[in-house]
Amino acid sequence: MERLKLYPTPKQAARLQFYLDVCRQLYNLALEQRRDAWRHRRLKITHKIQYGQLTELRRCDARVAAVYRELQDAALHKLDLAFAAFFRRQRNGKRAGFPRFRSAIRYNSLEFSHGNRALRFSCAQSKVTIPGVGTVRIRKGREVPAFGRAMIVRSPRGWYAMFECERSIRPLPSTHKAIGIDVGIATFYATSEGSLAPHMRLAAKSAAAVARRQRRVARRKRRGASRRKAVLLLARAYDNLRWARRDWHHKLSRALINAYDMMVLEQLVIANMTRSARGSVEEPGSNVAAKAALNRAILDAGWRQFANMLTAKDGMRRPVPKRVALTLPDDALEVQRRSAHA
Numbered sequence: 001m002e003r004l005k006l007y008p009t010p011k012q013a014a015r016l017q018f019y020l021d022v023c024r025q026l027y028n029l030a031l032e033q034r035r036d037a038w039r040h041r042r043l044k045i046t047h048k049i050q051y052g053q054l055t056e057l058r059r060c061d062a063r064v065a066a067v068y069r070e071l072q073d074a075a076l077h078k079l080d081l082a083f084a085a086f087f088r089r090q091r092n093g094k095r096a097g098f099p100r101f102r103s104a105i106r107y108n109s110l111e112f113s114h115g116n117r118a119l120r121f122s123c124a125q126s127k128v129t130i131p132g133v134g135t136v137r138i139r140k141g142r143e144v145p146a147f148g149r150a151m152i153v154r155s156p157r158g159w160y161a162m163f164e165c166e167r168s169i170r171p172l173p174s175t176h177k178a179i180g181i182d183v184g185i186a187t188f189y190a191t192s193e194g195s196l197a198p199h200m201r202l203a204a205k206s207a208a209a210v211a212r213r214q215r216r217v218a219r220r221k222r223r224g225a226s227r228r229k230a231v232l233l234l235a236r237a238y239d240n241l242r243w244a245r246r247d248w249h250h251k252l253s254r255a256l257i258n259a260y261d262m263m264v265l266e267q268l269v270i271a272n273m274t275r276s277a278r279g280s281v282e283e284p285g286s287n288v289a290a291k292a293a294l295n296r297a298i299l300d301a302g303w304r305q306f307a308n309m310l311t312a313k314d315g316m317r318r319p320v321p322k323r324v325a326l327t328l329p330d331d332a333l334e335v336q337r338r339s340a341h342a
Helices: 010-041 047-060 069-091 207-219 225-259 288-301 303-316
Strands: 002-007 109-112 127-130 134-138 147-155 158-165 178-183 187-191 196-198 262-266 332-336
Touching: 010 047, 010 069, 010 109, 010 134, 010 147, 047 069, 069 109, 207 225, 225 303, 262 303, 288 303
Parallel strands: 178 262
Antiparallel strands: 002 134, 002 158, 109 147, 127 134, 147 158, 178 187, 187 196, 262 332
């Protein structure tokens, strides 16, 4: 996935925001329709029905018709995926979590399912043409190869374009080495060879700066311009933390992938490990503050993201399609990278 910074003009940014607003309202309207149809009449509304109704809505509503159709289809598809996940969790006996209505701050992406048909780069890839928005300047980085799906994302640091690209597999030479990795808190991970990776504790290092911005938000008057600005600064602080953690995990996972042919990691259920110890009024928990600090440290480490990056890099450097084999007990996950000479 290639990610490029966009530099839209104020008019172009307003147009992108208009697209976001319409797609979000369409998502919420479709969710309300599905919910009420089942609640009042036990009638199941499918995505195919809603796609047909969207065609009729575009004929009679100029505001909806002004938005590129592919973006609206993607919004309905996003809702369909949310319902599919809801029913899957129900079948598996997990906490279901019915799809929620999206507020303006929780709907931040426009998806072009066939981005290579809609978005067009300039010859030097210094600009990209977005339907209905115009030609938008981009930050020149490495060249974007042929792509399929694309997204325009609003973040606290501005607008970004993301392109789903296909890259050829470049196998690594075999090292004939295998290693076991045990993740932790005091040390991020320890290997079976005895090497240790320090825990960066990024959230703890930025906690004071984040707390200052939170206090600034609390002091501002609600619905005021100064509060909106303070909220944006707080969101940027969290966004910087998120990308700093991703950068750290990318570097660690790349070093391991280059050095070993096989890696074995624990398969941890982090949701259970970070469950609150507060308890209830009838049965209050014990050591609640200590457990809360432990939960923060676990979430700061980002073990699942690190494991996902190892798996993804393993697939990109494998001469055959990626496989993740569960050959160990339930508490271990084996991630095996075949060499070029396998």
